[in-house]
Amino acid sequence: MSMEVVPDWMVNLEEEDVSFIKKFILASGSLKEIAGQYGVTYPTVRLRLDKLIQKIQIYEQEADEPYISLIKRLAVNEKLDFDTAKILIHEYRKNKGDQR
Structure with missing residues (x-):
């Protein structure tokens, strides 16, 4: 089994989106921790996550x-x-x- 298989929904994401997903996973889903890493507020990180969710949902409907x-x-x-x-x-x- 190849470890380089990328799920279809990730193919069209920008590199910064993939980086955000990685940080999110490594932070165990803590938006507060992600906000600290990026040096922004919690609502800013929440908005970014919401946009990423929308991108994935749009791909699913495409x-x-x-x-x-x-x-x-x-x-x-x-x-x-x-x-x-x-x-x-x-x-x-x-x-x-x-x-x-």
Whole structure:
């Protein structure tokens, strides 16, 4: 068994995201300890973890709706504002006949 197998959900993560995950695991999931390591506040680390969770969730949904996943990924990475992302997703679904 090869030790170099990378799970699919990790492939598109940035190097700093992978580093954060490693620190998180080594700190036994203590966000307070991670905040100390990075020299930031607990809420800042919590926000970073929440964005990382969103990135992973978006990857999990990508197979179903690649366009929507792209829009969500752009919003999570702050390349597109949240309100614009919502409008784009709504219009895409409306054009497909999906009224969610």
